[in-house]
Amino acid sequence: xxxxxxxxxxxxxxxxxxxxxxxxxxxxxxxxxxxxxxxxxxxxxxxxxxxxxxxxxxxxxxxxxxxxxxxxxxxxxxxxxxxxxxxxxxxxxxxxxxxxxxxxxxxxxxxxxxxxxxxxxxxxxxxxxxxxxxxxxxxxxxxxxxxxxxxxxxxxxxxxxxxxxxxxxxxxxxxxxxxxxxxxxxxxxxxxxxxxxxxxxxxxxxxxxxxxxxxxxxxxxxxxxxxxxxxxxxxxxxxxxxxxxxxxxxxxxxxxxxxxxxxxxxxxxxxxxxxxxxxxxxxxxxxxxxxxxxxxxxxx
Numbered sequence: 001x002x003x004x005x006x007x008x009x010x011x012x013x014x015x016x017x018x019x020x021x022x023x024x025x026x027x028x029x030x031x032x033x034x035x036x037x038x039x040x041x042x043x044x045x046x047x048x049x050x051x052x053x054x055x056x057x058x059x060x061x062x063x064x065x066x067x068x069x070x071x072x073x074x075x076x077x078x079x080x081x082x083x084x085x086x087x088x089x090x091x092x093x094x095x096x097x098x099x100x101x102x103x104x105x106x107x108x109x110x111x112x113x114x115x116x117x118x119x120x121x122x123x124x125x126x127x128x129x130x131x132x133x134x135x136x137x138x139x140x141x142x143x144x145x146x147x148x149x150x151x152x153x154x155x156x157x158x159x160x161x162x163x164x165x166x167x168x169x170x171x172x173x174x175x176x177x178x179x180x181x182x183x184x185x186x187x188x189x190x191x192x193x194x195x196x197x198x199x200x201x202x203x204x205x206x207x208x209x210x211x212x213x214x215x216x217x218x219x220x221x222x223x224x225x226x227x228x229x230x231x232x233x234x235x236x237x238x239x240x241x242x243x244x245x246x247x248x249x250x251x252x253x254x255x256x257x258x259x260x261x262x263x264x265x266x267x268x269x270x271x272x273x274x275x276x277x278x279x280x281x282x283x284x285x286x287x288x289x290x291x292x293x294x295x296x297x298x299x300x
Contacts (some may be wrong), residue, residue, distance in 0.1 A: 015036055016036070022039060027157050036179065040201070043152055047095070082131035082135075083131060117271070121233065124241040127230075130217075143158060162299060164205070171224075173219035177196050178213035268286055
C-alpha cells in the first residue's frame, strides 16, 4: 500500500472527478488512494430539487432549527453561526430516504465498509447550508468524533456522500479536502494552501472517508448559500453520530421500508461468521421484535 506520510508528496491539483458512465472500480481506487472523489451528476438534479423543496418547507415552519445549540461553545463555533444544519432527515424530510438508499451510493458505502464489518449503519443524514459571509470551518476528521486517536488503517470505518443540493463553488464555501490525509501519521495537519476544494454542480456527489481532513469553505458571497446533504455511513458495530432508534422510534420505524429501519439500527450486527459476536440485540434477539408482527419480513 502506498504512503503519503511524506509532507512533500505531490497530490492532484483537483479532487479526482468522474462523470458518467461511472467506472466504479476507478472511483473506489481514487477514494482509497486520495480519500475523496467527486462523482458528477450521481444524485441527479430532479431528486435534489425535490429534497430542496421539502427542506425549504420545513425551515419555513421551524425557524428554531437554524442555529447550533450544543451547549459547548467550541463545538457551536465549529458548526457555524451563519450555517443552518438540519438533522433527523429520514423522518423530517422523507424524500431524503431516496438519497440514503440510492443504489450506487449505498453500494459504494458497502464496498468501502464491509471489509471491517458485516452490516453498515446510517451514521447521520444532515443538511448543511453555509450562509453568506460564513467563515471557513475548522479542518477536521469526522472519525475524530469517536475518538481523536482512532486508529487509521487501510479500510475506513465511516464514509460520507456529500450531495450538492446547490452548486459548490470556490466563492460560496465548497468543501475543502486534504487529499491523502487519511494516511498521515497522528499529529500531522494540513498546511495552508494544500487543501483542494470540491467544485460541484447541483446533483454532483463528493464521496470521502471519515478519516480524511476536510471542512466547509468560507462563503465570501453577499447573498448566496451553499447547501448540501451529508449522508454518512459507519461500520455496524460503531455507534452512529445520530441515534437512529430515536430518529425513528419503534412505532415510527415499523412504518419505514425495512432497508431504512435496518440502517437506523433495527437489526443486529452479527460477526459470528468471522469468530466474533453479536451487538445491537434487544432481549437477546432481533430489535425488530418491537415491531408489529405484520411488519416483519416486509420489503419495499
